[in-house]
Amino acid sequence: MQWETVIGLEVHVQLATQSKIFSGASTAFGAEPNTQACAVDLGMPGVLPVLNENAVAMAVKFGLAVDAEIPETSLFERKNYFYPDLPKGYQTSQMAQPIVGPGQVEITLDDGSTRSVRIHHAHLEEDAGKSLHEDYHGMTGIDLNRAGTPLLEIVSEPDMRSAKEAVAYIKALHAIVTYLGISDGNMAEGSMRCDVNVSVRPKGQAAFGTRAEIKNVNSFRFVEKAIAFEVERQIELIEDGGGVIQETRLFDPERDETRGMRTKEEANDYRYFPCPDLLPVTLDSAYVDHQRALMPELPSEKRHRFENQLGLSAYDAGVLASSRAMAEYFEAVKDVCGDAKQAANWVQGELSANLNRENLEIGDSPVTAEQLGGLIQRVMDDTISGKAAKQVFQALWDGEADSADAIIEARGLKQVTDTGAIEGMIDQVIADSPVQVAQYREADESKRGKMIGYFVGQVMKASRGTANPQQVNSLLKQKLDQA
Numbered sequence: 001m002q003w004e005t006v007i008g009l010e011v012h013v014q015l016a017t018q019s020k021i022f023s024g025a026s027t028a029f030g031a032e033p034n035t036q037a038c039a040v041d042l043g044m045p046g047v048l049p050v051l052n053e054n055a056v057a058m059a060v061k062f063g064l065a066v067d068a069e070i071p072e073t074s075l076f077e078r079k080n081y082f083y084p085d086l087p088k089g090y091q092t093s094q095m096a097q098p099i100v101g102p103g104q105v106e107i108t109l110d111d112g113s114t115r116s117v118r119i120h121h122a123h124l125e126e127d128a129g130k131s132l133h134e135d136y137h138g139m140t141g142i143d144l145n146r147a148g149t150p151l152l153e154i155v156s157e158p159d160m161r162s163a164k165e166a167v168a169y170i171k172a173l174h175a176i177v178t179y180l181g182i183s184d185g186n187m188a189e190g191s192m193r194c195d196v197n198v199s200v201r202p203k204g205q206a207a208f209g210t211r212a213e214i215k216n217v218n219s220f221r222f223v224e225k226a227i228a229f230e231v232e233r234q235i236e237l238i239e240d241g242g243g244v245i246q247e248t249r250l251f252d253p254e255r256d257e258t259r260g261m262r263t264k265e266e267a268n269d270y271r272y273f274p275c276p277d278l279l280p281v282t283l284d285s286a287y288v289d290h291q292r293a294l295m296p297e298l299p300s301e302k303r304h305r306f307e308n309q310l311g312l313s314a315y316d317a318g319v320l321a322s323s324r325a326m327a328e329y330f331e332a333v334k335d336v337c338g339d340a341k342q343a344a345n346w347v348q349g350e351l352s353a354n355l356n357r358e359n360l361e362i363g364d365s366p367v368t369a370e371q372l373g374g375l376i377q378r379v380m381d382d383t384i385s386g387k388a389a390k391q392v393f394q395a396l397w398d399g400e401a402d403s404a405d406a407i408i409e410a411r412g413l414k415q416v417t418d419t420g421a422i423e424g425m426i427d428q429v430i431a432d433s434p435v436q437v438a439q440y441r442e443a444d445e446s447k448r449g450k451m452i453g454y455f456v457g458q459v460m461k462a463s464r465g466t467a468n469p470q471q472v473n474s475l476l477k478q479k480l481d482q483a
């Protein structure tokens, strides 16, 4: 039997506000446990939540970035459940009337093809606290610092059909939220967490199979592994005559497997009801237009501009626009050297190879955009050869000096463009190679182009690579053709 995988994702994005969604407590990461949870975050009696306007603005910007409808009215509701990290006994969330309506995201697969994934909706909610199982000698500690941190939960339609598509989708969301500056997107610190819903069905069947939901998968690689394991588990279950039950599972990154946690609650188990402490949120079109005007250029817009205005290939444009940091670095290099194609080649070639090798993000590159732009300038104005440029790059990377010019000077890499000096070397090579010269002069014009390579090589060797190859070529031609 041929099986088809169906995937839908719930992605929780931590919004980059300074304070919490309903209180003034700080959201800074890494503070001492329980120093950043105030009475509002804990739901103490007699306190009232006040909605953080920045969280609203961020959610609206996200909605506009995915072509979503922004409903005029949205509503906060209480989602009631008991858990030690939720002392309030309910999470303030949105259900029936979320802040962002249906939209869509364009995803790019490894082969460069694109497709669209529909967004069902996105809603605002508060985060819960965190259980700390490791550090307390057999006891579980509860850190409530995270309680009340604003989250945007982005719920996709079950539109993805492979782990690769799911990863491409998360990457597309990551690019959007970091471009918008509404989240730092740091997956290791939990700023983006995915619940992965997976089901399988016989190929050709219209109805979906029963889904399992894998909670809190927090890296691109784990998403891929969790899906691979889950798909196999479900197919095996069904082929053995059993069935998948709708449940919440946990991914164990040490064993690359998912394990059952609890059977899935139905929405009505949560007894959602409108939060009596918070007014409905009403956004008029002037507000939405204002937010639209504040939006920066988005990944897909940048990609199209790189392609259409700067003349880059679709592939190059896609890679360079994939993160805001990469796009900004590339544009800074281009502005210094004045040539988009050269800038693209160097950023994706030499620079990326070095970053990958040392496992660095572009933001941590030891070579700055100004330095790389300066180096490319020296290649373009023929001060150094392409070969010498690689040496200079490496020296910049190693911190040998702080500009390409200083390294070129110190290492004596300047190309010889003085015609007299080059002519002297050419004359010497011609005098030393009587046999080759005779062969060249007897040969047809059509063969000479190839034969000249020998002489160019000799002259370059004599100059230790510093002669300008184009100049060597044309001067050699003149001299050899003369006699």
Ligand SMILES: Nc1ncnc2c1ncn2[C@@H]1O[C@H](COP(=O)(O)OP(=O)(O)OP(=O)(O)O)[C@@H](O)[C@H]1O
Pocket: 006, 007, 008, 009, 010, 155, 156, 157, 158, 159, 195, 197, 198, 199, 208, 209, 210, 211, 213
């Ligand atoms: N048969 C299916 N196979 C795979 N994914 C599915 C299937 N049915 C629904 N999904 C996906 O599951 C997700 C359901 O998320 P949603 O937030 O609506 O509900 P939930 O998981 O029940 O609620 P909660 O927010 O409490 O986890 C969506 O992303 C949807 O696309």
Ligand SMILES: [Mg+2]
Pocket: 010, 153, 155
């Ligand atoms: Mg959900």
Ligand SMILES: [Mg+2]
Pocket: 010, 195, 213
């Ligand atoms: Mg869910």
